[in-house]
Amino acid sequence: MTDTLDRAKEPEMDFDVARRRFLSGGAALGTLALAPGVTLFAFPAEAKPAHEATSGSVRWGLLVDITKCEPECNTCVKACKAENGWHGFDRPKTDVQWIRKVNVRDPKSGRKFSLPIMCQHCTAPTCVDVCPTGASFKRVDGVVLVDKHLCIGCRYCMMACPYKARSFVHEAIDDQKPHAPRGKGTVDACTLCVHRIDQGRIPACAEACLKDGHGAILFGDLNDPTSEIHKRVATIATTQIRADLGLDPGVRYHGI
Numbered sequence: 001m002t003d004t005l006d007r008a009k010e011p012e013m014d015f016d017v018a019r020r021r022f023l024s025g026g027a028a029l030g031t032l033a034l035a036p037g038v039t040l041f042a043f044p045a046e047a048k049p050a051h052e053a054t055s056g057s058v059r060w061g062l063l064v065d066i067t068k069c070e071p072e073c074n075t076c077v078k079a080c081k082a083e084n085g086w087h088g089f090d091r092p093k094t095d096v097q098w099i100r101k102v103n104v105r106d107p108k109s110g111r112k113f114s115l116p117i118m119c120q121h122c123t124a125p126t127c128v129d130v131c132p133t134g135a136s137f138k139r140v141d142g143v144v145l146v147d148k149h150l151c152i153g154c155r156y157c158m159m160a161c162p163y164k165a166r167s168f169v170h171e172a173i174d175d176q177k178p179h180a181p182r183g184k185g186t187v188d189a190c191t192l193c194v195h196r197i198d199q200g201r202i203p204a205c206a207e208a209c210l211k212d213g214h215g216a217i218l219f220g221d222l223n224d225p226t227s228e229i230h231k232r233v234a235t236i237a238t239t240q241i242r243a244d245l246g247l248d249p250g251v252r253y254h255g256i
């Protein structure tokens with residue numbers, strides 16, 4: 001597996017190449033830049049009440065409208081860092097990244113767009129399939145997580161993830177958030193802010209994007225016909241990145 005969504009090689013990508021690799025091929029995603037977007041979703045989406053147990057009837061997911069995602073905006077990334085206590089050490093090839101911005105420009109049309117990439121919370125997660133200890137697991141509501149007590153840092157899951165969504169922690173961590181335990185020698189990834197959604201809140205990236213006036217990230221229950229995310233996915237064109245792999249990501253994109 002070479003070059004697949006190689007984060008260190010992302011910055012400048014020909015749109016056609018990027019899109020081909022992105023949607024159906026097997027290579028790098030680039031940091032995209034696009035035209036200014038306006039507010040996408042004017043509502044904060046749904047989350048389960050705190051007193052309710054995790055339910056298998058729920059499928060938490062995100063719908064990212066890239067027509068609303070500003071190319072220079074990094075609000076979602078900053079919010080994720082602040083919420084979950086991760087940051088870089090000026091080592092782009094190995095720094096932890098739970099979420100990253102990718103920019104694409106179409107040289108023919110001049111069209112540009114920008115999108116955030118995080119763990120896609122797949123229905124059939126390859127990271128879980130290859131984990132030898134059971135540290136990688138999927139909750140019944142679709143959230144894919146890592147049990148840091150079981151993770152031995154073998155990084156099989158990182159190799160198996162086609163979205164390069166996981167990171168290895170190379171440095172000692174002394175400023176962890178209680179809700180997001182992390183440790184040197186283990187693997188990290190977006191938790192879909194499970195600590196927030198279990199309290200009836202929405203993920204930090206979605207909340208920050210909304211507060212910033214973009215509203216490009218909508219969180220909700222993909223299984224609930226009354227949810228805004230369900231209605232939108234049912235009525236507008238959406239894309240699952242690398243849908244050809246059959247992993248059925250819980251993160252959907254509109255506008256690619």
Ligand code: SF4
Nearest residue numbers: 119120122125127161
């Ligand atoms: S995006 Fe990668 S890390 Fe996340 S569930 Fe899918 S395979 Fe696993």
Ligand code: SF4
Nearest residue numbers: 080190192193203205
């Ligand atoms: S859902 Fe939470 S953990 Fe995942 S990218 Fe958004 S802010 Fe980060």
